[in-house]
Amino acid sequence: MSDNRLAMEPSKEFVFNYKGCYFAVNTTPEHVASLENFEIKDSDIFITTYPKSGTVWTQNILSLILHKGHRNGTENMETMDRIPWLEYNIRNADFDSLPSPRVFVTHLPYYLTPRDLRNRKGRVIYVSRNPKDVLVSYYHFSKFIVTLEEIPDFNIFMERFLAGKVLASAWFDHVSGWCNHAKDFNILFLTYEEMKKDLRSAVLKICNFIGKKLSEEEIESVVRQATFENMQKDPRANYANMPEDLAIKGKGRFLRKGTVGDWKNTMTVAQNERFDEVLMDKIKTLPIKFTWDLESEM
Numbered sequence: 013m014s015d016n017r018l019a020m021e022p023s024k025e026f027v028f029n030y031k032g033c034y035f036a037v038n039t040t041p042e043h044v045a046s047l048e049n050f051e052i053k054d055s056d057i058f059i060t061t062y063p064k065s066g067t068v069w070t071q072n073i074l075s076l077i078l079h080k081g082h083r084n085g086t087e088n089m090e091t092m093d094r095i096p097w098l099e100y101n102i103r104n105a106d107f108d109s110l111p112s113p114r115v116f117v118t119h120l121p122y123y124l125t126p127r128d129l130r131n132r133k134g135r136v137i138y139v140s141r142n143p144k145d146v147l148v149s150y151y152h153f154s155k156f157i158v159t160l161e162e163i164p165d166f167n168i169f170m171e172r173f174l175a176g177k178v179l180a181s182a183w184f185d186h187v188s189g190w191c192n193h194a195k196d197f198n199i200l201f202l203t204y205e206e207m208k209k210d211l212r213s214a215v216l217k218i219c220n221f222i223g224k225k226l227s228e229e230e231i232e233s234v235v236r237q238a239t240f241e242n243m244q245k246d247p248r249a250n251y252a253n254m255p256e257d258l259a260i261k262g263k264g265r266f267l268r269k270g271t272v273g274d275w276k277n278t279m280t281v282a283q284n285e286r287f288d289e290v291l292m293d294k295i296k297t298l299p300i301k302f303t304w305d306l307e308s309e310m
């Protein structure tokens with residue numbers, strides 16, 4: 013294989029491919045396959061995202077909405093214990109014994125989710141983010157965490173991202189798959205940018221969707237604690253107490269910048285043009301309209 017082709021292939025040391033989707037090696041094809049038959053309860057909630065789209069943010073919002081102890085600071089539970097990963101059950105959580113409503117988090121494409129979920133059992137909150145900010149956030153994240161292959165050259169990282177040769181595969185396939193199959197799920201779509209613009213409205217949408225009534229004061233408390241500035245101070249949101257096998261290798265924080273339009277600080281004009289050439293026509297076919305910076309909307 014030529015050097016260029018080699019640079020495009022994700023290393024088997026970090027990922028495996030199962031039915032067209034790349035997974036990190038801290039799960040197994042058997043576990044992913046078993047999820048098809050995972051029994052869903054009506055009250056279950058799934059936070060579903062492509063990586064770097066606002067997963068931990070939404071996990072924190074759900075923890076704050078559902079758990080008084082999280083809201084008033086009397087309980088200190090790690091995010092991944094409160095809301096475990098479905099396909100990366102690294103702490104071997106007993107999913108059956110989680111308190112109701114169970115909340116899971118997943119990067120699964122729609123077609124690998126539990127069958128019950130695809131039959132409108134349980135609820136899905138799907139959060140998406142403009143893919144240029146996803147790309148840049150993903151690039152920095154790969155330098156930050158040991159479970160991802162580090163690709164120091166942004167050009168190569170971008171080409172892999174555009175070709176879907178990264179964990180969770182192609183951004184467009186993920187988002188379009190979920191949008192096109194929305195009717196199979198009981199699903200709420202949110203975007204990172206709308207959460208950023210009006211967090212309170214997003215929190216209210218979530219409460220409404222999951223049927224949770226909170227007082228005005230409680231809503232205020234959720235919103236206040238879910239801002240970037242406040243979450244950045246929270247060791248749980250920053251994975252500060254990560255288990256060894258997920259340890260952080262780089263400098264910086266999980267909550268890195270938390271802005272809309274940061275891609276402009278990393279992508280060159282040529283890279284932006286290349287990105288648009290590959291993805292923009294496709295993006296225009298999506299029912300979600302993305303915000304590329306907080307001044308302009310497409």
Ligand SMILES: Nc1ncnc2c1ncn2[C@@H]1O[C@H](COP(=O)(O)OS(=O)(=O)O)[C@@H](OP(=O)(O)O)[C@H]1O
Pocket residue numbers: 061062063064065066067068069145148149150152153208238239240241243266267268269270271274
């Ligand atoms: N409260 C709040 N407000 C705004 N932005 C926030 C917030 N919490 C997390 N983030 C930003 O979300 C990015 C991480 O995305 P994910 O949590 O989806 O990452 S992961 O897939 O779970 O690894 C990452 O984006 P970047 O800062 O652009 O890298 C985080 O900073």
